[in-house]
Amino acid sequence: MTVFTTPTSELEIPEPRTPWRNPAKSFRTNATTAVISAVVALLLYALTGLDGVLGWYVSFVIGLLAVVLVQSYLQKSKNVTDRVASILVSVGFASVLIPWISLIATVINRGRHAIYVGFFTHDMLVNSMDEPLNLGGISHAIVGTLIIVGLSTLVAAPLGIISAIYIVEINGKGARAVRFLTQAMSGVPSIVAGLFIYSTIVITLTHKNNAFAGALALAVLMLPTVARTSEEVLKVVPRDLRDSSYALGATQMRTTFKVVLPTVRSGLITATILGVARVAGETAPLLLTSQYFVRLTTNIFDSPMASLPTYVFGALRTGTELSMARAWGAALVLISIVVLLSVIARLLSGRPSGRK
Amino acid sequence: MKLLPVSDTEVSPRILKVSRGTADKVFRGVVLAGAMFSVAVLGLICAFLLYRGFEIFKDFGFSFFTSSRWEAAADDGSSPAHYGVAAMLVGSIVVATIAVVLAVPFAMSVALYLEYYAPQFLKRTLVSILDLVASIPSVIWGIWGYTILMPHAMGWSKTLNHWLGWIPIFKVPVPIFERSPFIAGTLLAMMILPIITSVTREVYSQAPRDQVDAAYGLGSTKWGAIKTVVLPFGKSGLVGGTMLGLGRALGETIAVYLVLNLVFKVNFHILASVGGNVASMIATKFGEAGPYELKALMAAGLVLFLLTLGVNFLASAIVNRSKKIA
Amino acid sequence: MSLSVVGHIGKGTHTIPIDVTVEAGEVLGIAGRNGVGKTTLMETIAGIVPLLSGSLSFDGVTWDDASQKVWKSPEQRRCAVVFQDLRLFPHMSVLQNVMFGLRSRGISKNEAQSTARMKLDLVSAEHLVHRKAMGLSGGEAQRVALARAIAAEPDVLLLDEPLSAIDAGSREQLRSVLADVLSAFPGVALLVSHDAKDLTSLATRTLTLG
Numbered sequence: 001m002t003v004f005t006t007p008t009s010e011l012e013i014p015e016p017r018t019p020w021r022n023p024a025k026s027f028r029t030n031a032t033t034a035v036i037s038a039v040v041a042l043l044l045y046a047l048t049g050l051d052g053v054l055g056w057y058v059s060f061v062i063g064l065l066a067v068v069l070v071q072s073y074l075q076k077s078k079n080v081t082d083r084v085a086s087i088l089v090s091v092g093f094a095s096v097l098i099p100w101i102s103l104i105a106t107v108i109n110r111g112r113h114a115i116y117v118g119f120f121t122h123d124m125l126v127n128s129m130d131e132p133l134n135l136g137g138i139s140h141a142i143v144g145t146l147i148i149v150g151l152s153t154l155v156a157a158p159l160g161i162i163s164a165i166y167i168v169e170i171n172g173k174g175a176r177a178v179r180f181l182t183q184a185m186s187g188v189p190s191i192v193a194g195l196f197i198y199s200t201i202v203i204t205l206t207h208k209n210n211a212f213a214g215a216l217a218l219a220v221l222m223l224p225t226v227a228r229t230s231e232e233v234l235k236v237v238p239r240d241l242r243d244s245s246y247a248l249g250a251t252q253m254r255t256t257f258k259v260v261l262p263t264v265r266s267g268l269i270t271a272t273i274l275g276v277a278r279v280a281g282e283t284a285p286l287l288l289t290s291q292y293f294v295r296l297t298t299n300i301f302d303s304p305m306a307s308l309p310t311y312v313f314g315a316l317r318t319g320t321e322l323s324m325a326r327a328w329g330a331a332l333v334l335i336s337i338v339v340l341l342s343v344i345a346r347l348l349s350g351r352p353s354g355r356k
Numbered sequence: 357m358k359l360l361p362v363s364d365t366e367v368s369p370r371i372l373k374v375s376r377g378t379a380d381k382v383f384r385g386v387v388l389a390g391a392m393f394s395v396a397v398l399g400l401i402c403a404f405l406l407y408r409g410f411e412i413f414k415d416f417g418f419s420f421f422t423s424s425r426w427e428a429a430a431d432d433g434s435s436p437a438h439y440g441v442a443a444m445l446v447g448s449i450v451v452a453t454i455a456v457v458l459a460v461p462f463a464m465s466v467a468l469y470l471e472y473y474a475p476q477f478l479k480r481t482l483v484s485i486l487d488l489v490a491s492i493p494s495v496i497w498g499i500w501g502y503t504i505l506m507p508h509a510m511g512w513s514k515t516l517n518h519w520l521g522w523i524p525i526f527k528v529p530v531p532i533f534e535r536s537p538f539i540a541g542t543l544l545a546m547m548i549l550p551i552i553t554s555v556t557r558e559v560y561s562q563a564p565r566d567q568v569d570a571a572y573g574l575g576s577t578k579w580g581a582i583k584t585v586v587l588p589f590g591k592s593g594l595v596g597g598t599m600l601g602l603g604r605a606l607g608e609t610i611a612v613y614l615v616l617n618l619v620f621k622v623n624f625h626i627l628a629s630v631g632g633n634v635a636s637m638i639a640t641k642f643g644e645a646g647p648y649e650l651k652a653l654m655a656a657g658l659v660l661f662l663l664t665l666g667v668n669f670l671a672s673a674i675v676n677r678s679k680k681i682a
Numbered sequence: 683m684s685l686s687v688v689g690h691i692g693k694g695t696h697t698i699p700i701d702v703t704v705e706a707g708e709v710l711g712i713a714g715r716n717g718v719g720k721t722t723l724m725e726t727i728a729g730i731v732p733l734l735s736g737s738l739s740f741d742g743v744t745w746d747d748a749s750q751k752v753w754k755s756p757e758q759r760r761c762a763v764v765f766q767d768l769r770l771f772p773h774m775s776v777l778q779n780v781m782f783g784l785r786s787r788g789i790s791k792n793e794a795q796s797t798a799r800m801k802l803d804l805v806s807a808e809h810l811v812h813r814k815a816m817g818l819s820g821g822e823a824q825r826v827a828l829a830r831a832i833a834a835e836p837d838v839l840l841l842d843e844p845l846s847a848i849d850a851g852s853r854e855q856l857r858s859v860l861a862d863v864l865s866a867f868p869g870v871a872l873l874v875s876h877d878a879k880d881l882t883s884l885a886t887r888t889l890t891l892g
Contacts, residue, residue: 054508082577089473092465099546100489103500162390170384174391180672181395187600187668188401188661189607190494191635195657196401199408220401223394244769246756247728249834250786252376253383258782262773281493284609284639309495313610316499324503331496342491346484376755 033071037064057098061091107332114329123296123306129315129323138330140296141311144211145337147300148290148307149280151215152222157272159219160226164271167227168234169256179231186224193220194285202289211305214290218279226275233267234260266348273345277338283309308334401661409655411648412439420655421445426620426641428649439652441634441659443622447537448633448660451612452605454541454626455548460598462545463552467590470553471560472582483557490550498611501543506615509539513627528628535617537631543615544608548601555600559593559678560586592678599671607664609635634660685838685870689736689748691719691726697734698722702889706837709864709871711885713878718892720874721766724840727872728763729756740838740870757786762836766843766874768827770815776802776826777811783834801829805859821852828863837869844873845880860884 040063045055064087072080119137127136163182167175197217202209237260245255261268291304292314299305308330315327376384412420416439423440470482513533520526563586571581613636623630638653638660645653683706690697698719704710712720725731727738729745737747745754762783770779777798784794802808807825810818818826824847831839844860845853861884864871873885881888 079577082579085579085582086473089465089468092462093469093473096462096466096549099505100485102504103492103496106500106504107496159390159394162387163394166387166391170387172384172388174388178391178395180676181398183672183676184665184668185395185398187603187607187664187671188398189609189635189664191607191609191638192401192405192657192661192664195638195654196404199404199654200400203408220397223397227394240765240767240769241771243725243730244763244765245771245782245786247730247761247763247765247840248783248786248830249757249760249762249836250782251380251383251757253379254786256383258785259771263771265773277491281491281495283493283495284635287639288642309493309610312495312499316495316502316614327499331499334493335496338491338493339488342488346487377757 033064033067037067039063040066054098057095064091104335107328107335110325110328111332112329114325115332119329124294125296129318129326130320131322133322133325133329136326138308138311138326138333140293141306141308141330142333143296143298144290144293144305144307145280145309145334147298148211148214148218148286148305149276151212151300152218152279153272153276155216156219156222156275157226160223160271160275161230161268163223163227164230164234165256167231169252169260182224182227185220186228188220190221190282191284191288193217194288196220197285198288206301208302209289209291209304210302211290211300214286214305214307215300217285217289218282221282221285222275222279225278226271229271229274230268233264233271236267237263270345270349273341273348277341277345280338280341281309281334283313286310287313308337398665402658405654405658405661409651409653409658412652412655416440421659424620424622426637426652428646437648437652439649439655441637441656443620444632444634444637444656445659445663446622446624447616447631448606448635448663450624450626451537451540451544451616451631451633452602454537455544455605456598456602458542458545459549459552459601460594463549463556463597463601464594466549466553467557467560468582468586470557472578472586486550486553490554494547494608494611497543497547498614501539501611502614505543506534506539509542510534513538517627525624525626527625529625530628532629533627534629535615535631536629537616537623537626540612540616540631540633541626543611544605547608547611548604551604552594552597552601555597555675556590556594559590559597563589590678592674596671596675596678599667599674603664603667603671606633606667607635607660608633609639612636613639634663683741683837683869685727685738685740687723687727687733687736687738689738690734691722691731692734693722693731698891700736700891704870704872706868706870708887709867709873709885711881711888712872712874712891713876713881713888714891716876720891721842723891724763724842724872724874727759727838728761728840729754729759760834760837760869761840762831762834762838763840764827764831764842764844766846768823768847770818770823770827770830772814772816774815775811776807776813776815776818779815779826780830780833783830783836787834789834798829798833801833802826804832804863805829820847820849821856824848824856825859828860832863832867839867839869839871841871841873843875845875845877857883 037060041056041060044059044063065084068083068087069080072083114133116134118134120142121139122135122137123140124136163178166172167179194217197213197220201213201216206213241259241263242255245259250258286307287310290307290310292310293304293306297303297305312327312330312334315323315330416423420440422442423438424443425438425440427435427438429435429437466486470479470486474482510533513536516526517528517533521528567585568581571584576584612633616631616633616636617629618632618637618640619630620632621630634656638657641649641653684703686703688701690699692698696719700723702710712723714720722731726733726746732753733746733748735748737749738745740759744750744752745759746752771782774782777795780798780802781794784797785791789797799808799811802811805825805828807822807829810822810826815823815826824844828844831841845856848856857880864884873881875881
């Protein structure tokens with residue numbers, strides 16, 4: 001038997017490819033490509049009208065694509081499309097990060113000027129938006145947001161969880177319809193929720209703009225988020241656990257309240273927090289319902305109430321340099337609250353429920 | 357003790373008629389009532405907006421949809437009130453379309469990057485960041501869009517107009533590039549990107565691994581495998597996610613209010629400082645509206661509600677179907 | 683009092699014919715290969731899986747009848763199951779677990795508590811009362827599951843491999859606990875096991891499935 005061999009020096013041994021992993025060798029090639037592209041980008045930047053950081057970015061992308069095309073041509077590589085595609089995908093991803101970073105950086109950078117201790121303890125009763133930043137604050141807006149969002153959670157969280165219980169535990173004839181409608185409900189424009197509550201509660205019931213109406217408008221928007229997340233959470237409860245409760249003689253009600261719900265408590269809390277994060281920054285429905293009030297108040301029926309989003313909006317509309325600084329300051333507080341809530345929700349849901 | 361013969365006949369599943377205790381009947385009744393109440397809100401919204409806006413539909417009929425004029429009656433009675441949402445409807449659709457066209461390619465690349473290109477340790481972090489970005493309030497996008505994005509976007513508008521001005525939609529009657537549908541669409545694109553991405557990514561992640569491996573086994577490149585297996589598989593997920601994004605974009609209020617110049621005129625010149633959408637128009641006019649105009653706003657709200665509801669129904673149906681196949 | 687199952691049981695396409703009657707005071711051992719349907723028989727009696735054909739009745743009352751479309755929900759049958767994988771409620775304490783069946787039958791909290799303690803005492807697990815169900819060892823969990831099943835004094839006691847999850851040493855010990863419990867048990871008991879020794883020492887007679 002003859003064995004044909006080829007001297008290894010003449011044969012390029014392909015590295016074993018693990019799917020989705022780049023071969024280690026390609027790092028050097030990639031680095032070379034990047035350096036050449038940067039040089040090309042420099043030329044592009046100098047010769048064309050592109051300017052600023054974005055100009056840099058765009059010329060680098062163009063340079064990168066050009067270099068890769070030339071390289072592939074020189075190496076007679078068959079994988080041109082593959083390389084171009086991976087560059088386009090990565091560039092697409094990187095481009096998306098730019099506005100995110102810009103937004104966060106701007107909010108922090110501009111918002112910090114407005115923040116001092118009094119910002120959290122004063123309201124705007126005796127100060128106007130245009131006064132120096134060491135006067136007045138957003139205590140009324142923070143308290144207002146807490147009250148309005150808290151009230152709306154009291155309404156929306158139980159209803160959302162009940163809807164989820166209906167879909168998963170009862171699983172009756174209407175379960176699919178309820179599921180579909182809650183899904184569709186998550187797309188109700190926020191301004192429509194505001195109009196709806198205005199036309200029902202404000203016009204017919206209370207005859208005034210107040211925090212109660214604002215809370216109901218937010219509840220309309222919060223409910224689908226809570227319902228959908230709770231549904232996902234309840235579905236994770238193993239059937240075995242329910243069966244073993246039934247087999248010990250428990251009714252469905254007992255099984256739900258004593259076995260199913262306690263097992264997924266942290267998941268349901270997560271669902272509620274996500275709902276809160278979803279509505280805490282809503283502006284449009286509050287402009288129509290709870291509106292804005294300069295003074296810290298806890299009266300939810302007889303007067304309008306400030307909230308962080310409407311404060312930001314009001315300060316923005318005043319439009320002077322000082323009021324803009326206030327708007328950024330309040331925006332920083334608002335975004336911190338929302339992000340904090342989302343992070344807490346994710347940390348809670350990251351831990352498997354029922355185990356510690 | 358004897359054993360029955362093994363049955364040869366197919367045994368069909370039984371439909372159980374369960375008799376339940378009183379406690380459970382009450383429990384199931386209460387839960388059913390709660391769930392029904394939750395979804396009845398959709399019907400109530402429709403009913404109340406129709407009730408409040410009915411007079412407008414009666415007074416203006418179909419011209420409410422075809423007219424672009426939005427004028428309150430003059431105080432001296434010299435001219436009657438006239439309300440029509442044509443310009444705002446067109447504006448909503450134009451802005452939302454720009455947003456979707458800009459967002460989809462980026463959403464696709466983010467979804468593909470996260471699922472197939474990102475290093476494993478980064479993936480989890482990036483997905484959480486995406487969720488965080490999805491929860492940034494629209495008023496904050498608005499203030500950022502107004503102060504940071506707009507100056508840049510005006511520069512891009514000028515470039516577009518300079519090179520592509522011969523195409524009608526890039527024409528600008530008056531060289532003002534501020535607060536245009538293009539700028540609003542760009543901002544909305546950034547706002548709806550997270551939702552499109554997360555739906556698309558979820559469907560992409562369910563692409564059959566064995567087929568992907570098969571593509572590799574036949575010597576395909578990574579892109580080849582994505583093109584032949586992942587993209588066709590995830591098509592309906594992408595479409596569904598895009599529709600959800602479109603629904604969001606159609607209903608966005610505050611961000612559009614801040615970066616779009618409200619003019620009651622049908623306008624397809626996307627770089628011109630003329631536009632508006634139904635949602636931001638409602639927010640603008642609400643504060644100063646008299647009783648009759650308020651009814652018109654309710655009617656406009658109903659139109660917006662039905663439009664977004666239709667889009668969302670379609671989106672949910674498509675997403676559900678793509679999940680079922682997956 | 684007697685329990686009788688006549689008909690076909692099964693999940694999906696696999697069906698097994700059954701014809702068995704068990705009197706009160708008896709302990710019916712059930713043997714058979716893995717996957718033959720021993721657990722399915724337990725679940726059918728408990729009301730988790732419906733009969734495919736035939737009927738299931740206890741003490742003259744029909745619990746499940748495929749032809750007459752009668753089906754009593756689990757809480758209406760006075761059954762209690764010790765599952766093979768135990769299925770203690772992880773978020774509850776041992777005492778709460780044992781009280782669960784009693785409270786489900788509408789017994790007051792105080793009474794349920796004292797009964798639960800008594801039953802835990804019966805299986806020599808009274809020292810575990812305040813522990814969380816999560817952290818128990820195999821033998822401890824097994825005792826608690828047994829106490830939980832007998833707590834509400836069911837008419838039918840279903841034991842699915844109650845000694846399987848335990849190492850050999852404590853197995854002997856638990857077997858004698860189980861023997862005491864079963865000999866004092868007034869109702870119908872079914873015991874699934876693949877261990878011949880369990881069946882000969884605990885069951886009054888044995889049915890081999892498959």
